[in-house]
Amino acid sequence: xxxxxxxxxxxxxxxxxxxxxxxxxxxxxxxxxxxxxxxxxxxxxxxxxxxxxxxxxxxxxxxxxxxxxxxxxxxxxxxxxxxxxxxxxxxxxxxxxxxxxxxxxxxxxxxxxxxxxxxxxxxxxxxxxxxxxxxxxxxxxxxxxxxxxxxxxxxxxxxxxxxxxxxxxxxxxxxxxxxxxxxxxxxxxxxxxxxxxxxxxxxxxxxxxxxxxxxxxxxxxxxxxxxxxxxxxxxxxxxxxxxxxxxxxxxxxxxxxxxxxxxxxxxxxxxxxxxxxxxxxxxxxxxxxxxxxxxxxxxxxxxxxxxxxxxxxxxxxxxxxxxxxxxxxxxxxxxxxxxxxxxx
Numbered sequence: 083x084x085x086x087x088x089x090x091x092x093x094x095x096x097x098x099x100x101x102x103x104x105x106x107x108x109x110x111x112x113x114x115x116x117x118x119x120x121x122x123x124x125x126x127x128x129x130x131x132x133x134x135x136x137x138x139x140x141x142x143x144x145x146x147x148x149x150x151x152x153x154x155x156x157x158x159x160x161x162x163x164x165x166x167x168x169x170x171x172x173x174x175x176x177x178x179x180x181x182x183x184x185x186x187x188x189x190x191x192x193x194x195x196x197x198x199x200x201x202x203x204x205x206x207x208x209x210x211x212x213x214x215x216x217x218x219x220x221x222x223x224x225x226x227x228x229x230x231x232x233x234x235x236x237x238x239x240x241x242x243x244x245x246x247x248x249x250x251x252x253x254x255x256x257x258x259x260x261x262x263x264x265x266x267x268x269x270x271x272x273x274x275x276x277x278x279x280x281x282x283x284x285x286x287x288x289x290x291x292x293x294x295x296x297x298x299x300x301x302x303x304x305x306x307x308x309x310x311x312x313x314x315x316x317x318x319x320x321x322x323x324x325x326x327x328x329x330x331x332x333x334x335x336x337x338x339x340x341x342x343x344x345x346x347x348x349x350x351x352x353x354x355x356x357x358x359x360x361x362x363x364x365x366x367x368x369x370x371x372x373x374x375x376x377x378x379x380x381x382x383x384x385x386x387x388x389x390x391x392x393x394x395x396x397x398x399x400x401x402x403x404x405x406x407x408x409x410x411x412x413x414x415x416x417x418x419x420x421x422x423x424x425x426x
Contacts, residue, residue: 115183118306119175125313126171129286132320133163136279166287170294171313177303178202182383189387196384197238203301204230204245207253221256221299222248242385249300249381254374257296261370264292265363272323273359282324285362289316289369296373304376312373319365323358 137159145152178199181192208230211222222230226248233241271284293312297303304312 115306118310121310122171122175122306122313125310125317126168129167129313129317129320130163132317132324133167133283133286134159136283167290170290174294174297174303174309177297178206178301179303179305180380180384182305182380182387184387193388196388199302200238200241200245200384201234204234204241206301207245207248208234222252226252249378253299254378257299257370257374260292260295260299261367261374264288264370265366268366269359269363271359272362273355276355278324281358281362282320285323285365286316286320289319289366292366292370293373296370296377300374300377302377302380304373304380308376308380312369312376315365315369315372319362319369322365323362 141152141155141159144155180196180199181188184192207222208227210216211220211227212224226244229244230241230248233244268285268288271288272281275281275284293316303309
């Protein structure tokens with residue numbers, strides 16, 4: 083007969099309360115968002131270095147023409163990096179967000195902050211889509227804007243319902259259009275261009291702009307951990323576009339064109355360009371839909387967090403709050419069991 087290892091005896095009433103509290107809290111630890119913030123900065127630094135490397139030959143040529151012309155070219159390059167790389171990234175990082183990773187100690191504070199963020203998001207959507215300067219670019223109808231405005235004046239549930247309807251019916255489809263439009267841009271650029279550095283730069287610029295636009299139309303950003311995954315995907319897409327020029331895709335798919343290769347002129351160039359464009363466009367779709375999925379995930383998490391908080395009493399004692407929640411769940415299960423018994 084197999085022997086089982088005996089478990090230690092339960093602790094008596096004189097247990098170390100501090101150690102017990104630490105052991106319970108270890109299962110509820112928050113993710114280190116600060117660590118992911120620095121990881122995002124590291125990815126951005128690699129992106130800047132990649133751009134500097136792509137422009138190095140051009141800048142060296144400018145210095146050969148004239149020293150001052152070279153300095154001017156460096157200044158212009160730095161300005162472009164700031165406008166099209168750093169500025170969009172800073173805007174995304176600084177956007178409002180929902181707190182979804184909490185402990186028992188931060189639960190109530192997170193719910194209050196999330197509600198303030200929810201009101202801020204709704205206000206931003208209404209302000210943008212009712213501004214006369216943005217009429218050409220608006221993505222919410224007047225009906226949805228009116229519902230959001232009424233929700234801001236009414237109860238929390240009314241605001242949540244209006245915002246959820248706007249995301250499902252108009253914001254989400256508009257984000258899909260942006261994603262496919264960006265993928266089309268990348269396809270054309272990388273198909274026409276036969277330069278690996280231009281391909282990498284175009285993929286970087288379009289994807290970073292896409293992330294910023296999706297965050298802007300939703301009105302909030304995902305958590306730093308998810309944002310790091312998004313920017314890492316952007317960097318990977320650029321590196322993939324950079325390396326694809328070194329692959330002869332016509333030879334890779336040569337067996338499919340063996341019979342028509344001599345009949346169609348420039349078939350090898352067409353195959354290479356189409357493959358490079360397709361792969362780069364696919365990576366752009368991946369970046370766009372990953373960003374959208376993470377945003378929707380954080381929104382659903384804050385909704386669940388808010389719903390869970392309704393079952394907990396206002397108490398500073400975690401044990402009281404958890405015990406009350408368990409008692410309520412037991413009462414629900416008993417009520418369901420009685421209903422089933424009554425129908426049998």
